[in-house]
Amino acid sequence: MSAQTLEAAPAGPAIGEDDAAQRRFEAHRRYLAWRRKLLPFAAIVLLLVLWEAGVAIFHVRPFIAPAPSAVAALLVKKIGLLLQNLAPTAIEAVSGFVLGNLAAIIIATVFVYRRTVEEAFFPIAVMVHTIPVMAYAPILVLLLGNGIEAKIAIAAMICFFPTLVNMTRGLRSVTPQQMELMRILSASPREVFFTLRLKNALPYLFSALKIAAATSVIGAIVGEWIGATTGIGALIIQATYNFDSPLLYATIVVGSAFSALFFAVVSWAERFFLKWNVGEAA
Amino acid sequence: MSLAALKQDDTPAAPLVSLRGVSMRFATERGVVAALERIDLDVEEGGFLTLLGPSGCGKSTLLRVVSDLLEPSAGAVKVLGVAPSVARARRDIGFVFQDAALLPWRTALQNVELPLQVGGGKGRPGRRTPSELLQLVGLSGWENALPHELSGGMRQRVAIARALVNDPKLLLMDEPFGALDEITRDRLNEELLRVWEETGATVLFVTHSIYEAAFLGQKVLLLAARPGRVREIVPVPLPSPRRLALRETPAFVELVAHLRRVLETC
Numbered sequence: 001m002s003a004q005t006l007e008a009a010p011a012g013p014a015i016g017e018d019d020a021a022q023r024r025f026e027a028h029r030r031y032l033a034w035r036r037k038l039l040p041f042a043a044i045v046l047l048l049v050l051w052e053a054g055v056a057i058f059h060v061r062p063f064i065a066p067a068p069s070a071v072a073a074l075l076v077k078k079i080g081l082l083l084q085n086l087a088p089t090a091i092e093a094v095s096g097f098v099l100g101n102l103a104a105i106i107i108a109t110v111f112v113y114r115r116t117v118e119e120a121f122f123p124i125a126v127m128v129h130t131i132p133v134m135a136y137a138p139i140l141v142l143l144l145g146n147g148i149e150a151k152i153a154i155a156a157m158i159c160f161f162p163t164l165v166n167m168t169r170g171l172r173s174v175t176p177q178q179m180e181l182m183r184i185l186s187a188s189p190r191e192v193f194f195t196l197r198l199k200n201a202l203p204y205l206f207s208a209l210k211i212a213a214a215t216s217v218i219g220a221i222v223g224e225w226i227g228a229t230t231g232i233g234a235l236i237i238q239a240t241y242n243f244d245s246p247l248l249y250a251t252i253v254v255g256s257a258f259s260a261l262f263f264a265v266v267s268w269a270e271r272f273f274l275k276w277n278v279g280e281a282a
Numbered sequence: 283m284s285l286a287a288l289k290q291d292d293t294p295a296a297p298l299v300s301l302r303g304v305s306m307r308f309a310t311e312r313g314v315v316a317a318l319e320r321i322d323l324d325v326e327e328g329g330f331l332t333l334l335g336p337s338g339c340g341k342s343t344l345l346r347v348v349s350d351l352l353e354p355s356a357g358a359v360k361v362l363g364v365a366p367s368v369a370r371a372r373r374d375i376g377f378v379f380q381d382a383a384l385l386p387w388r389t390a391l392q393n394v395e396l397p398l399q400v401g402g403g404k405g406r407p408g409r410r411t412p413s414e415l416l417q418l419v420g421l422s423g424w425e426n427a428l429p430h431e432l433s434g435g436m437r438q439r440v441a442i443a444r445a446l447v448n449d450p451k452l453l454l455m456d457e458p459f460g461a462l463d464e465i466t467r468d469r470l471n472e473e474l475l476r477v478w479e480e481t482g483a484t485v486l487f488v489t490h491s492i493y494e495a496a497f498l499g500q501k502v503l504l505l506a507a508r509p510g511r512v513r514e515i516v517p518v519p520l521p522s523p524r525r526l527a528l529r530e531t532p533a534f535v536e537l538v539a540h541l542r543r544v545l546e547t548c
Contacts, residue, residue, distance in 0.1 A: 177383040180351050184377045186370060186401035195400055199387050276387040276428050 063243040074246040075253060082235075082254045089232040090258055092148060092220035096155020097212055097262075101163045103156070105205070108167035112197070118168070129161040133222050141226045151223030151231075158219035159212035166208035170201025203277050206270040213262040221255060232258075296363060297324035298452060298484045299348055304357030306343050306510075316509030317343040321357070323503070323512065327451075330478055330485045332499035334492065334541065336548055340510025341488040345454045348486065349375050361452060369452070373397070373406045376445030376483070378455040382437035384429040384444075390416060390436075391425040394443045408449030415443035418477060435459075435466035442474070446481060453483045460490060468526055471497055475524055492541050496520075497529060502541060506548040513548050516541060 048068045054060070055067040062070060075082070111118035128136075137154050144150040174196055182192050224233025232255040239248035306318040317340040325331050333341045346352040347359055350366035361369035369375055384393045394412040397403040410418065416425055419439040429437055438458050445453060459467040471494060478485055489495050495502045496518060504513040518537060520528060528534055 175381070175383065177379040177381055178385070180346075180379065181377070181383045182400070183351060184349060184370060184375065185397050185403060186373075188401065191400040195396070196385065199385070202387075274387075276430065 063245045066246040066249055070246045071249040071253065075250045078247065078250065082250060085230055085232055085235045085251070086254055086258055088148065088151075088228075088230050089217070089220045089224065089255070092151040092223065092231070093155050093216040093258075093262070095148075095152045096157075096219055097159055097216040099152065100156030100159030100216070101209060101212055104160045104163035104208075105167050108164055108171060109193075111164075111168050112171040125161060125164060128157075133158055133219060137222050137226050141223070146227045150226075151220050151228070154223040155216040155219035158215045162211045162215075163205065163208040166204040167201055170204025171197045173204070174200050203274055206266070206274060209266050210263060210270070213266045214259050217255065217259045217262065298327040298329075298362060299323070299325040299486070300360045301344075301348075302358045304347060304354045304359060306340065306347060306352065307355045318347070318354070319509035319511045321510075321512055325484060325486065327484055328482060330475075330487065330498060330500045331503055332495040332501070333486065333488045333503050333505060334490075334495040334545070335505030335510070335513070336507045336545065337490070338510070339505040339507035339548065341505055342456050343510065344505075345377075345456050345486060345488055348452075349377055349454050371402075373403055373448035374451045376448070376450035376453045378438070378441050378445045378453070378458045380457045380460050382429070382434075382441040384437055384440055386429045389426045389428055390421060390432065390440045393429070393440050394447055396444060397447045403448055406448050408447055410446070410449075412443070412447055415446055416440070418446075418480065419443045420473060433466075434462050435470055438462065438470065439473075442477065446477075446483070449481075450483060453478075453481075453485045455485065455487045457488050457490065459494070467491075467494070472524075472526055474498065475522070479523065492538055492545065493529065496534060496537050496541060497524060497526075504541065504544050504548060514544055516544070 052067050052069060055065060107121075111122070133154065136157070137150075140153045140157075141150045144153055178196060178200075179192075182196060187195070220231070221233035221236070224231040225237055228234040232251055235251045236248060236255075239245070239251060301321050301323040304318055304321040304323075305316065308315045308317055321344065333344060335341055343352065347354050348361060348366060350370045359366050362374055366375070385396065388396070391412055394415055398407060398412070408415075413422075413425060416422060416439075419442050421436060421439050421443070424432065424436065427436075429440070432440065441458070459470050462470065475498065485498075487495075487498055489498075499518050502516045502518060504516065505511065506513040516537075520533060520537070
């Protein structure tokens with residue numbers, strides 16, 4: 001990354017005798033970077049080995065806790081079934097993510113320009129947010145039926161609040177001098193919004209989107225628990241009732257892998273759009 | 283104010299900025315504060331006027347009244363013979379803030395281009411292009427650098443280039459070098475005089491530093507605090523072009539001593 005090269009540049013003077021010191025310094029940096037990448041990986045491998053050994057040594061029965069090897073084997077064998085069930089969950093999560101965040105961004109914009117609306121409705125948003133998703137999910141299923149709509153609505157609701165709070169703060173966090181500058185330039189309210197406020201809110205927005213990427217998947221799965229025949233949530237319920245623990249674990253692995261992928265896509269978008277925000281992007 | 287009244291006020295050489303009986307009061311938790319009290323002031327075209335005074339003397343408020351960022355509580359302000367709001371809309375006023383107020387997602391060049399992109403600034407390009415202005419302030423080669431890659435002094439250079447992009451007749455500077463280290467500040471002082479001579483703009487420059495006020499100004503306006511009022515206008519009879527070594531001359535030392543004595547009574 002450019003930030004790293006900028007930091008590294010002034011650290012070593014380019015005098016001949018200092019070359020060795022510079023090389024040692026850079027080798028040490030490389031060592032630290034590799035260590036940071038490899039240690040979590042090693043820890044995961046260690047835990048899996050302990051788990052496998054524990055299951056074998058204590059003769060734990062498969063329906064109580066399957067060995068990682070059994071989960072892996074099932075993952076390969078039933079990958080078709082798993083992906084087939086991932087598809088509806090992914091569609092629900094992504095649609096909910098888009099709808100919930102879009103609604104939050106629009107309402108945050110209204111809040112910033114109409115203080116009265118914020119003062120009237122923000123307390124209600126807080127109250128709704130304090131209701132657990134498990135409590136309002138059945139209500140949404142009753143309202144919207146047993147189809148995909150209810151699951152999208154649950155995923156959207158779970159994304160909504162963090163984005164509303166962050167986006168409102170981001171749109172507001174312009175400095176007084178930036179606002180004075182726009183006034184000196186006779187900028188219209190529209191120009192102030194698009195050239196200043198919206199860009200300024202992006203770091204705040206992306207913090208919320210990263211949270212929403214993971215929670216939207218939770219919302220979709222919870223929605224499927226209430227009543228669905230396909231999807232990761234439905235598969236979890238089926239596997240649990242059938243004591244098919246390897247399938248349950250494999251389903252969880254597939255669900256988390258999708259969550260992680262979604263999070264990675266949002267993080268990548270953040271790095272791409274916020275190259276200027278080096279201080280906080282990490 | 284009617285046109286007839288305006289003509290009466292005009293002296294033969296019309297001042298670029300004129301303030302008549304300008305007062306500014308703010309309501310605060312501790313009661314009403316008089317930031318400016320009946321200020322009368324004329325700034326002639328092409329001049330470099332530095333505003334010096336203790337904190338709370340209304341220096342920054344004065345700049346904001348002249349630039350239409352604040353409406354005075356009483357009195358009349360004219361910039362180029364018209365109301366400040368008209369002069370602002372015509373892009374006759376450039377403003378440099380204490381913190382550079384750059385947009386962090388724009389490169390140096392894009393920041394300089396901003397006034398040409400908003401508020402109808404497109405129709406009023408200056409004589410110099412944004413990249414020529416970056417060259418003028420000594421930043422050629424840094425066009426594509428983002429603000430976080432620039433030092434504080436470089437960011438102020440970008441802010442100065444941005445303020446000049448529409449060729450304003452009046453350049454207002456609110457402690458632009460106040461947050462910089464002394465070495466950078468000295469260098470920028472010298473360069474600002476060169477930029478001023480090349481652009482021919484009239485400059486109002488607010489500062490806390492007696493040295494800066496004396497080195498930059500053709501005149502120094504001393505303001506007294508609480509309420510903010512004009513204490514004295516001190517002409518600076520020093521030759522141009524001014525170099526930093528000028529500050530070691532007896533004339534400069536004497537001027538600084540005089541300003542300090544007056545400031546003690548402000």
